[in-house]
Amino acid sequence: MLPAQPRAGSIEIGGGLGRLYGGSFAHGNNDFFDRRVAVDDDQLQGFRVGAQLTRDWGLEVDVRRTATHLIESGGGVFPTNPTLGRSRFRHHRARRDSLLPARHFAPYLAFGAGVANMDINVPDRAGRDINRATLSAAGGARYYAARWAGVRIDVRGRATYLGTRERQEDRGAFDSGRWLTGVEIAGGIFVAFGGK
Numbered sequence: 001m002l003p004a005q006p007r008a009g010s011i012e013i014g015g016g017l018g019r020l021y022g023g024s025f026a027h028g029n030n031d032f033f034d035r036r037v038a039v040d041d042d043q044l045q046g047f048r049v050g051a052q053l054t055r056d057w058g059l060e061v062d063v064r065r066t067a068t069h070l071i072e073s074g075g076g077v078f079p080t081n082p083t084l085g086r087s088r089f090r091h092h093r094a095r096r097d098s099l100l101p102a103r104h105f106a107p108y109l110a111f112g113a114g115v116a117n118m119d120i121n122v123p124d125r126a127g128r129d130i131n132r133a134t135l136s137a138a139g140g141a142r143y144y145a146a147r148w149a150g151v152r153i154d155v156r157g158r159a160t161y162l163g164t165r166e167r168q169e170d171r172g173a174f175d176s177g178r179w180l181t182g183v184e185i186a187g188g189i190f191v192a193f194g195g196k
């Protein structure tokens with residue numbers, strides 16, 4: 001009996017949980033805070049729909065959501081981290097996967113682009129539902145327990161473009177302060193339909 005593998009023409013639907021490891025808004029890249037503001041680590045959840053184009057290549061769309069806090073990092077031996085507000089981040093991405101199947105496992109590398117929706121809970125309502133372009137790169141693996149179901153886990157680096165900072169802060173096109181970066185680790189289950 002051959003081991004279960006991704007099948008060309010199949011559709012996969014899945015969901016899962018994980019953790020976001022924040023990042024920070026640099027000084028001068030928004031109108032809501034006059035200093036650097038960190039994004040706290042927190043849980044994330046999401047779902048995805050994927051199409052396996054060939055045995056080795058696929059496309060997928062995934063949505064991930066995190067509700068977390070914006071905090072200010074203090075200095076000293078026992079630094080304080082006062083909460084400055086709540087924020088919800090939703091990432092909608094399309095990705096292209098490259099697979100290297102080996103028996104029941106299908107390790108993959110993926111690169112994607114999409115939209116990050118940032119709902120920053122500040123008194124100014126202009127901070128609600130801000131949409132920015134986002135890029136991501138991921139590495140992970142799927143394990144096919146059967147031809148129609150399995151589990152997956154991946155680690156993803158994410159970078160959201162925030163735009164130019166205030167004139168006196170911005171350092172040009174390669175200014176890292178223009179980006180909100182973070183890491184996501186997530187796992188979940190999926191089911192597969194169809195395919196050859």
